[in-house]
Amino acid sequence: MSITPMVKAEAVHKSFGRLEVLRGIDLEVSPGEVMCMIGPSGSGKSTFLRCINHLEKIDCGRLSVDGELVGYRERGDKLYELPDPEVCKKRSEIGMVFQRFNLFPHMTALENVIEAPMRVKKESRAVAGQRARKLLQRVGLADKVNVYPNQLSGGQQQRVAIARALAMEPKLMLFDEPTSALDPELVGDVLDVMRGLAEDGMTMVVVTHEMGFAREAGDSLVFIDGGIIVESGTPRDVLANPQQERTRSFLSKVL
Amino acid sequence: MLVLLLVAQVVYTILVEAGLKWDVIGHYLFQRLVLGGIVVTLELTVLAMIIGVALGIILAVMRISPNPVVSWVSWFYIWFFRGTPVLVQIFFWFNLNLVLPHITLGIAGTPFFWRGPGTNSLITPFLAAVLGLGLNEAAYMAEIVRAGIISVEHGQTEAAQALGMTRLLVMRRIVLPQAMRVIIPPTGNETISMLKTSSLAFVAAVPELFTRGEQISSANFDVVELIFVVSIWYLFMTSILTVGQFYLERYFARGAQRELPQTPIQRLRRILFTFHAPPPAPAELPVSLPSEHR
Numbered sequence: 443m444s445i446t447p448m449v450k451a452e453a454v455h456k457s458f459g460r461l462e463v464l465r466g467i468d469l470e471v472s473p474g475e476v477m478c479m480i481g482p483s484g485s486g487k488s489t490f491l492r493c494i495n496h497l498e499k500i501d502c503g504r505l506s507v508d509g510e511l512v513g514y515r516e517r518g519d520k521l522y523e524l525p526d527p528e529v530c531k532k533r534s535e536i537g538m539v540f541q542r543f544n545l546f547p548h549m550t551a552l553e554n555v556i557e558a559p560m561r562v563k564k565e566s567r568a569v570a571g572q573r574a575r576k577l578l579q580r581v582g583l584a585d586k587v588n589v590y591p592n593q594l595s596g597g598q599q600q601r602v603a604i605a606r607a608l609a610m611e612p613k614l615m616l617f618d619e620p621t622s623a624l625d626p627e628l629v630g631d632v633l634d635v636m637r638g639l640a641e642d643g644m645t646m647v648v649v650t651h652e653m654g655f656a657r658e659a660g661d662s663l664v665f666i667d668g669g670i671i672v673e674s675g676t677p678r679d680v681l682a683n684p685q686q687e688r689t690r691s692f693l694s695k696v697l
Numbered sequence: 698m699l700v701l702l703l704v705a706q707v708v709y710t711i712l713v714e715a716g717l718k719w720d721v722i723g724h725y726l727f728q729r730l731v732l733g734g735i736v737v738t739l740e741l742t743v744l745a746m747i748i749g750v751a752l753g754i755i756l757a758v759m760r761i762s763p764n765p766v767v768s769w770v771s772w773f774y775i776w777f778f779r780g781t782p783v784l785v786q787i788f789f790w791f792n793l794n795l796v797l798p799h800i801t802l803g804i805a806g807t808p809f810f811w812r813g814p815g816t817n818s819l820i821t822p823f824l825a826a827v828l829g830l831g832l833n834e835a836a837y838m839a840e841i842v843r844a845g846i847i848s849v850e851h852g853q854t855e856a857a858q859a860l861g862m863t864r865l866l867v868m869r870r871i872v873l874p875q876a877m878r879v880i881i882p883p884t885g886n887e888t889i890s891m892l893k894t895s896s897l898a899f900v901a902a903v904p905e906l907f908t909r910g911e912q913i914s915s916a917n918f919d920v921v922e923l924i925f926v927v928s929i930w931y932l933f934m935t936s937i938l939t940v941g942q943f944y945l946e947r948y949f950a951r952g953a954q955r956e957l958p959q960t961p962i963q964r965l966r967r968i969l970f971t972f973h974a975p976p977p978a979p980a981e982l983p984v985s986l987p988s989e990h991r
Contacts, residue, residue, distance in 0.1 A: 497855055526864050534861025544856035548874050558860035561870060603856075610860060 446509040454503035465669035478656035481666035495536040537607030541619040543599040545591040577605040597628030617648040721922040734909030741895040748831025753838025778836035787829030791901040826898035845876030877949040885942035
């Protein structure tokens, strides 16, 4: 008996106009797994991440989360795009953290976190607020509840963004270069929060340049270049003993 | 200096040489008919702006819809209502009964047909003016709102979508509130402009401020005096609106600026109640000055 993979990609293709960004990605992420994706910029790793919650449409191939296709319905042997409300329902089960945080600037930290639970899940302010306070405490920002994002540092903003995503109680978390826009001394706090999540058994797909994080917290590592998976395996193997020439040349530049 | 001289000359001409009957201006400034006209002007302005803003938002959201039919309808509306003079539009609604004596719904000759009341009993001169001004305003507001929506960073939409919010929810809760900062200043201008444009309701014989002034002056021939009365009131009302706009902009700036601009009252209070300590008295010269200079 096999368990349903949390993410399953089969020959996922994606083009922007003439530019083919993804040229057939196959991978599986099991529940509880932390998968890190590395690769040069423009390699398609962020695009693939955005396909997982249908922020980008895929051109061909199949992509499913927890056994269900994302953004499409299969009828016969054809895929039909789902209407907006159903895509939204699916997305609400997948948390996403962005490189540029994208907190809502007109709302306080607490309001950012309770917004989606209240509007999408129709939770009461009391229930959503209680969970939000717990989450903000967990990311170390219990004292910043009523502060607007522009009064927070980048690292603090990113931790609020993580709390905001967690507030929807997702079964999968996507991280799109969560520390790339941060000052070096603020990276640690964000990575600590992510490490804590990984230890608690959250399924995570992390696009990152933090090789240290990938080595310690990652269960698997995927190196993407030119829209295909060049190499994958455990972080230890891939980082210490890369088999492909392209992986070697990339790692020699970043390590 | 030359400018001051010119200003003095103009003021002198108005006050002394023009032979204005100041007592007439004073009398009519608070006359019952004039005050009634102000109320109608304000009603026209408020109602037309409500229609303009509400319909403008709907049109703007339609305009950026992925559905081409919806987007095209909005484009056509804006093209039509922005492309014809508002005076003509008011006149059209005012004379609608000439071509459409009854309000009807459905297709004539089928059971699905409803014949409503006479057009003139429904579209009063006042309503004709409100429709003309409001529907025209909506076309302009739609472009203002669209500019505001475009000004909001796309990452905001993505973050909200990633949380599972539907397109309308994203618009209502995330994008529009942030777009307000860009939308409010030109909307203030539009409101001030509307207050004055409402005088075009004159052609539909709506008893607003300018119409009242005209009616009075056609009876007593104090034309310029009444123009003064009407102008003073328009100036007064636009001034009030300018102040209101400041506070609205301040409200929607929260989260965008670290410190909100001070209100005039706050500024006054700060000037009155901040005591500046006198500058410290020059300290005694240190004893350890190099002795060579002595």
